[in-house]
Amino acid sequence: MNNTLNKKTPAELVKNFVSDNKVILMFVVLSIVCILISGANVSYVAGEVFSRFGRNTCLVLALIIPCMAGLGMNFGIVVGAIAAQISIFWIVHWGFVGVPGFLLCVAMSTPLALLFGWLTGMLFNKTKGSEMVAGLVLGFFAAGLYRLFTLYIMGGVIPYDDPNLLDRGFGLRNAFDLTGNLKYSVDDITFLTTASVLGVVYLLYTLVVYLHGKKFGEGVDTKKFVMQLIAGAVVVVFGIVGKMIPFVATKLGKNRVILADAVMLLAVGLLVYAVVLFIKNRPAKGTPAFNKVLKFAVLAVILFVTNMIPGVNKVYRSVRLPAMTFAVIAFFAAFNDWLVNTRLGQNMRTVGQNRSVATSAGIDVDKTRIIATCISTVLAAWGQLIFLQNLGTFNTVQQQDNVGLYSVAAILVGGANVQKATNKQAVIGVILFHTLFVVAPLAATELVGDSAISEYIRMFFSYGVIAVSLAMHASKKGGKKAKAA
């Protein structure tokens, strides 16, 4: 209400920044220390982190919606992962491969995950206040049932004649190989194909919005619609024509994009966006719109310059990115954002903040919580599919076990807490957590001189991360309370 109260000196700003981001800062410092101790090759670390980023981020993004609805960290995403794995057994068994195989896995895992999510949601409604513990135990319980399913029911009860079956006639082999069927089915989609696909999706979307708007008489902007059609068509055409231009085809037509090229592309994209914004709005100097244009331009230049530095460029050149996987991650994040701005999202936020207020405002609390859990479980199932197609082979009986643990640890490292988690925190968290995940065992090996220690380090590290960030969050909250009193 009083603006003069909010003005702070630079020292206070720095202090606030540090105290608001102390969890992230702690892990940044820890990462740097570990990298220095381990003496690891930066190219190697960057490559590992980016590949883990593509693999894990979708799973982590599945945690955001239940957190918003006040369910805390949903350790129950393990059941989503189980839904994904069950669907893989059948789709692979039926002989589907590549992109169609992957899409069929999505189609089959979704109803399964919805069912599991619904059951999980009902459990959470019975255990209000201790959803995290309930989710954790549910994960163990579901994993037990799943073991029974994979080791006995597959082949033992349900006929399943497959080379993955054990010789005794029932039970699956310990490792389930995806090579030649689902491995890299999404990762291998080229940038140009991705662009075409996204372009077509965008065209369809604008068309439906236009027709929908016309049908319900909400008033349609025909000029905007034409511009959107042109923009979509340009992307589609670029995707198709690009394959015929040798330069573009070698850069973007392969199954991975070199990070250096991606950085350049991003820089050019930002620059074009900044110019378009400038021409479209012609903002006066000093206005927020002008600053926005300036920000994008400066960012583009920074990206461009870093790519010119030989050392950095060498790192950039060593990292290869899967285009479609990153597009899926962007879709997950966009979905979370979109949901917040719907009536349902608002209800979830209300329920998350105060259930009795929500009830008195006429919101069906239990139903809202079940929907949030279902969405999370479905996203987790899809996330696990992305994870497994990248991994290429998985441990049939216990692949899902650490899904909840690692995902929760990652988002907490990103500064999230059990009450609030955002896309940004998920992305930062995945990067930081997996950097540490890669370098901490290396550093430990360097210090102790024993490479076998790395697995223990990881386990200790994941649980430790959760404990530490929960404690730090609690101390942050406690501090605020003390101030208020």
Added chain:
Amino acid sequence: MENKYVLKMEGITKEYFGNKVLKGVDLKVRPGEIHALMGENGAGKSTLMNILFGMPVIHSTGGFGGTIEFNGEPVNIENPHKAMQLGIGMVHQEFMLIPGFTVAENVKLGREISKATIASSVFGKSLERLDKPAMAEDTRVALNTIGLGVEDYAMVAGMPVGYMQFVEIAREIDKTGIKLMIFDEPTAVLTESEADRLLDTMRVIASKGIAIIFITHRINEVIEVTDSMTVLRDGTFVDRLETKDTTAARIAELMIGRQVEKLVDDMEEDNRKISDEDIMLELKNFYVDMPGEKVKGIDLKLRRGEILGIGGLAGQGKVGIPNGILGLYPASGEIHFDGESIDPTKLGDALHKGIAFVSEDRRGVGLLLKESIEQNITFTATQIQGKFLKHFGPFTQVDYKATKKHAQDMIKALDIRCTGPEQYSGRLSGGNQQKVCLARAITMDPKLLIVSEPTRGIDIGAKKLVLELLAKMNREQGMTIIMVSSELNELRSLCDRIAIVSDGKLTGIFAPDASDAEYGLAMSGVTEGGNA
């Protein structure tokens, strides 16, 4: 038109588990009128409003009797949603706001304006996109109506309490077709100037033809702002008055007006020597930060050998006083006790120096429910004073024989109805539990006994026994007693003097036979002073 009622509740009765809390109450409110609903704690105001608002607690306990007419038509309000549809709004005592939301989001809570999207045409209305500019627009209109100068995008968290109250009101006003608003003790949490603003706002709302039911204990506010009032007492309808035809004293009398029956009758012998010179406990500038029962600066003297009552309405701070002395909640100020000073910040200091406390929270703080009666009677004395212990060099063991003996004596002396000293205290009835609590306090041989709400939640017969016991201890053993109670009648039947606390401050000390009006006014914080 003038006399047509917007709301007419007639012959309302309600039972909770065989306990009649409303016995045929009428409530009539005209459009555009501010109508006060008055009564002591437990008079049935909240139950009546819960019935009007269709709260689940009413229907899950067997519904109610009587009829409700709204806008001239008989209605059946089975849930809050139905009440809202009819145009009944409620400004709650505890805020129904989400701190992490903006003002606009709170005002539009559950009634968000949204636009259709593709997803919503497939999956239903819940996936419509929020129309935030329209929500902000509506919020501004509501805020302007009540003259609240905050931005629609400001966060509710961190706002002063008074502002939150107004945000709640803005939410009710924003609801289309609102005809009746219920204000449930809205001024209880406000500062004086905020309360004045609120009363002004109520006049503005009423001038738009919206009827208001105003629940409050503050008689001066009722005189100032209302057109008419209904007074309840013990679940019965006392009277419906036009404000201009009455006075503050008359209202106070109607609220309290009850026969004081001497609960303790055999008081023929009174050999006590009580003198104003012999002060046992003195509080100076005493503050306690107990949530919901704040004490805001009290000076009080307790004479040796007397029974001092502390009365007042719930939430005004009377319960905070003993809890502060015992150090159970953060407290500040001076406590002088029998030549010593007590440090309220040190838990157990008061216990060590000879003050025993029987808490109002019998089942929570007062008893170890899953322990035996003998354990409950002796554990404080064992812990604080080292009684009932056998010593083996540096080690100690509880002397179970002595414990049992003492418990049996106490059971006999206080007539605790139980199967034996080993019975779990959680299995006892309320009255017998209270006796166990008293037995524990007596076991410590305290110089001063403080009992807080000793008769809460126990039946009439047991009440009488507990009160008689207190009188007996005072008369026969000369124990000084402070008794804190919401039941003025009890205090008047037993105490030598009664201090009334309102809004955390002392508003007067009265003799037990002072008039109802005096007590009523002191309880609603109108007068200062007293005569005892």
